[in-house]
Amino acid sequence: MNRALRRGAPIALATSAALLLAGCAGGATPEASGTPTPDAAACMDVPSGDLSDSVKVDGEFSKAPTAEFTTPLEADELQRTIVTEGDGETTESGQKINAVVTTFSGESGDQLFSQPATITAGDDTLYQAFLAGVDCVPVGSRTVTVAPASTLYGDTGNESVGIKAGETVVIVVDVVEVQQPLKPADWTENVPEVKWGAEGEAPTVTLPKTDPSPDLQLKVLEEGDGATVGEGDSVTVQYQGISWDTGEIFDQSYTRGEPATFSTDQVIQGFGAALVGQKVGTKLIVTIPPEYAYGTEKSDQNALGGQTLVFLIEIVDTAPAGQ
Template identity: 90%
Template sequence: MNRALRRGAPIALATSAALLLAGCAGSAGPEASETPTADAAACMDVPSGDLSDGVKVDGEFSEKPTATFTTPLEADELQRTVAIEGDGDVTESGQKINAVVTTFSGTSGDELFSQPATIVAGDDTLYEAFLAGIDCVPIGSRTVTVAPASSLYGDTGNESIGIVPGETIVIVVDVVEVQQPLKPAEWTENVPEVKWGAEGEAPTVTLPKTDPPADLQLKVLEEGDGATVGDGDSVTVHYQGISWDTGEIFDQSYTRGEPATFTTDGVIQGFSAALVGQKVGTKLIVTIPPEYAYGAEESDQNPLGGQTLVFLIEIQDTAPAGQ
């Protein structure tokens, strides 16, 4: 996964939407802003063309697809074809859209990455090439976008996801649903044991020898009395992330010696849901099934795909983003 992550979110927390941001990975794109511009509220003008029409996509909707096209594919302008037209409402600016984004090298035809992503329609912090995939199409649609290098990473490419300088890429987006507020259930059974370390030491979390919960569950270990975390806030937390499948810690802030700061809309959906509505000073533990983490498919670019994740979190501060 690209280490040029959205607003500084740690690599193990960030959504693949971080890859979609203009300005990431050495791009000459604009600096991130918090709200879409007025112009972004209108539908984009992205016509279909011979290149996008010529991409054949197979696979079940909302799962990782395959794409077949003549290589090397080289485009001079952005093209988008609606391969499957959904029967839901047309997406509107400002909506959070849950999607599955899969990219392919125009040079080799190989898959670059495939992951769930939450994309805000009309968000001008995103590359147009990715935004086009969800723009003004019915929910349930599958789109194919052919994106020239000039609309993405340009002459620098993106080495972290295998895009070479000047390369055209093919982007397949399944527009799954408008994201609804997600609220964790109370975690009452088979809650891991937590032992807090001394000052400066990492805590120890012992997972029970049971199957993981099937849904998103949270237990407040100690309730704080500070400000409440809001949707989109910039939060500062200490955290430890463990895979229920392997029992191993895959990331934590404790060993880095300082807490992490990021926005709640720049991390995986389950982690964000665990934070929003909680108060500063709260300590909690949350179990996140794959659909609210990194999806069902594991790959080289998505090593946590298919895994249930457990996070121990200490909320230390919160503020509206940009402050």
């Protein structure tokens, strides 16, 4: 999924929200504010239709659902059907919506990916096909959007998730909640041991032989004195990611020879929350339970689902969104 991000955040950090960005299929990302436009304040005009009504969705809310429909499914226009109407407040432009986004190939009916994502309603950097799933619907709703290729990846497709050129995509979105600010608790017990390597060498993190905390927790190992990271900032970091469940490193920037740069709102929620409010130069370690990482369910498309993740992070630089 790294090719789908605005600034190339690594696959181990990216959520499916990264795939929602307009222009993320390999072309240049459009110059956009990343915030709702005045026109976006009104509800989108996305009617239901025979195709979206025909999709049968099953499965527990906020989990990876199944979908059945006649294949190949080919659409000429965007259609959205509210499969289950929630009883929460209706979503509004500018709100950050925690959702579970699941996509299916219109050609084969196969699931392409299913992951938690945070979608800002009315964000003009996102494809309308994804925005439609959370637009002006009650929290607790499950929606089905049938998206023709012209509203998504067009004649390019998206190789990273198996969407072919010109393919229609079925998108199921569970609108879980309006996101509240997430702040990690202080990590004071069972903190891993960290040994820093020589310049150019990766550090070593030794996890304690205990069960992971069910909470998002952070420990500052060395406080920096640079600029403070703000929400939505473009941040440059060195990092190492370890699964508490397996003890294995699943990804890191240290071995790639250069740090990674990405927006704090285009990575897994717990990782972004660990960065916001910290200063450039800070070294920290954070433990992230599944609900703030890749969700509680593991699948062939979501190998890190259900796992508690630990990240060692060095903040190298930060810049306001759009710079």
